[in-house]
Amino acid sequence: MKIIFFGTPEYIVPMLSKLAKSHEIVAVVTQPPMPVGREQFKKYSPVDDWAHKRSLAGSAGKRAVPIFFAFDKPFPEAELGVCAAYGKIIPKKIIDLFKFGILNIHPSLLPKYRGASPISAAIESGDIETGITIIKMDEKMDHGPIVTFFKEKILPDDSTESLRNRLFERSGNVLIQLIPAYISGKVKLKEQNEKEATFTKVLTREDGYIDFTSHQSPITIHNFIRAMNPWPGAWMRLENQKRLKLLKAHLEEGKLILDEVQLEGKDPVSWKQFKEGYPNVDFL
Numbered sequence: 001m002k003i004i005f006f007g008t009p010e011y012i013v014p015m016l017s018k019l020a021k022s023h024e025i026v027a028v029v030t031q032p033p034m035p036v037g038r039e040q041f042k043k044y045s046p047v048d049d050w051a052h053k054r055s056l057a058g059s060a061g062k063r064a065v066p067i068f069f070a071f072d073k074p075f076p077e078a079e080l081g082v083c084a085a086y087g088k089i090i091p092k093k094i095i096d097l098f099k100f101g102i103l104n105i106h107p108s109l110l111p112k113y114r115g116a117s118p119i120s121a122a123i124e125s126g127d128i129e130t131g132i133t134i135i136k137m138d139e140k141m142d143h144g145p146i147v148t149f150f151k152e153k154i155l156p157d158d159s160t161e162s163l164r165n166r167l168f169e170r171s172g173n174v175l176i177q178l179i180p181a182y183i184s185g186k187v188k189l190k191e192q193n194e195k196e197a198t199f200t201k202v203l204t205r206e207d208g209y210i211d212f213t214s215h216q217s218p219i220t221i222h223n224f225i226r227a228m229n230p231w232p233g234a235w236m237r238l239e240n241q242k243r244l245k246l247l248k249a250h251l252e253e254g255k256l257i258l259d260e261v262q263l264e265g266k267d268p269v270s271w272k273q274f275k276e277g278y279p280n281v282d283f284l
Contacts, residue, residue, distance in 0.1 A: 001179060002026045004075055006083040006090065006102070010046040011161075011168050015084060015105075017050070018172035023179070025051075025065055026076040031087050032069035080183065082175070083137060084168065092139040100183050102137040105175070107167050109133060109149060111192040114142035115200035119160045119167070124227035126219070128154055130163070132171050134178065136189060145189035148178055157250070159229035208232035210246070212283050218256035225249050238281060244274075246283075258283070 001023045005016055008031045019025065028051045033042035044052070048067055055064035066076060071094050081102030083090065095102050108118035110133040122130040131151040138144040152167055181187050208228045210221065225246050228234040234246045247268055248259040258271035275281070 001080055001183065002076075002078040003080050003082055004029065004078045004098075005047070006030075006081060006086040007047045008045045008087050009085050011165050012084045013046050013050050015168050015172035015175065016047065018176060019082065020054075022176050025054075026078050027066040027068060029068045029071075029075075029086065080179070081137075084171070089141065090137065095137055095139065103147060103175070103179075103182070104135050104137040104142070104144065105168070105171050106133050106135060106142050107131075107164060109151065110135065110142060110146060111194065111197035113198055113200050116202040117200040119164050120203060120227040121200045123154060123158065123160060123163065124223050126223050130154055130167075132167050132174070134171075134175070135192075143192065145191050147182060147187055147189060148174070150174060157226075159226045161230045203228075203232050205232045208234050208245075210234055210236050212236065218251060218254060221256055222249055222251050236283060238278075244281070 003019065003023045003025055004027045005019070005025055006029045007016065016025070016028075028047050030045045030047040030051075033044045033048070035041065036043045051065040051067045068075065071091065075094075075097065078098060080100045081090075081095070081098045082105070083102050084105040090102065106114075106118065107130070108114070108122065109129075109131045112118075113121050113130075119130065129151055131149055133149040134147045135142070135144040136147055150170065152163070152170070154163060178187070210216075210224060212221075216224075225234040225248070229247065235243045236246065238244055243264040245262040245264075245268075246258060247262055250257050250259060260268055261271055261274050262268040263274070
């Protein structure tokens, strides 16, 4: 099966690698390189790096994988598209290029938590379960019919990062088993219930701010810290106006205990180490 893969971040690369062992990845579509740092060096996406390394290995029998940053050039011929954390809306004219459409891997139990931050939303809400839904993409965001799904428990110490990695790692195995049945027409698609749809947003740095004067419960704050890890990071403002990131915490007899923090411009340290330098800082 010839497949074009749409995706960008590091955590989907293991799934892409598994897919490439069973199918021919004829191209990847990913976000363009972004300038970073003072020198504004171009940083390429992990999916871009994957395709580039695979192309360099062409002499070892692997075919070069073309890399696309937009939809303005013709794609190689492919029967199926697979999309995971691509980061842009794919227009209908592109979806229609594929005989079997595009399968979109979304990290929630749709129609709950459509949008950009479903894992963070599940953790912040205190959910004990989430999952992956694979849908046949249409022109609306996370709207298409459900092809399959699986559930995953949210562990008490899960962050968005740890849960996300586990979900997409498992997705690779599910996808490989699904594709033969899907293309042979053995899978019955199920329309989503629009009345049950909820939506999440793109998180900004400001969304990580914790206002400790709002009298939130320890468990609510703990969920928030886990949900904001790694981006945008939960943070508070000190009297000197510097940001203090709250990286890790746990609950002990109903009380919130900070484990690791990071002062703006500094390396992460334990809460105990931080208090030695800033004894007057407290959060509750």
